[in-house]
Amino acid sequence: MFSNDRNxxxxxxxxxxxxxxxxxxxxxxxxxVIEKVVRLITGLLIFSVLFLFIVIILIYLSFAAAYAMGPHIGYPGAFCIVAAVYIIIFLLLFLFRKTWIEKPLIRFITGLLMEK
Known part of the structure; x- marks a missing residue:
């Protein structure tokens, strides 16, 4: 059956x-794989740039708030209040890091890598 040339x-x-x-x-x-890696790198780059801008904005706003409070309560006290606000924000981020940072990041990465 398989012996002829056609088959x-x-x-x-x-x-x-x-x-x-x-x-x-x-x-x-x-x-x-290349598409997913490029999307991941793009997301990280956009996040990094936005994070840098937010940090710069927060620095300027912190100095503005401290200098605005300075004449009323004294400059050392104003800078201590601004530092205390940052410590509270840091503690909140540390306490809620799983729900605010880790879970959304895991959802983003798994959604990116598992999509069809």
């Missing part, structure tokens, strides 16, 4: 099409 040619074309299919799947997988 051998069909089996040869089937094997060649299967090889081509495997090659396309391999290339698709590489492109998918």
């Amino acid at each position: 051998i040619g069909i089996v040869g074309r089937l094997i060649e099409m299967f090889r081509h299919y495997i090659g396309l799947q391999n290339e698709y997988l590489r492109l998918d």
Whole structure:
């Protein structure tokens, strides 16, 4: 049954099409990984730039708040109040780090890597 040339040619074309299919799947997988890595790097870069801007804005606002309170309660007290606010923010971030930072970050990364 497999001895005639027509069947051998069909089996040869089937094997060649299967090889081509495997090659396309391999290339698709590489492109998918590259896309996800690029999206992850882009997200990290955007987050870094926004974080830097927010930090700079907070520094200027802190100095403005301290200098605005300075004539009323004294400059050392004003700067201590601003520092106390930052300590409270730090403690809140430390206490709620899992719900505010870790879980959203894990959701973002798994959503990015697991999407089809």
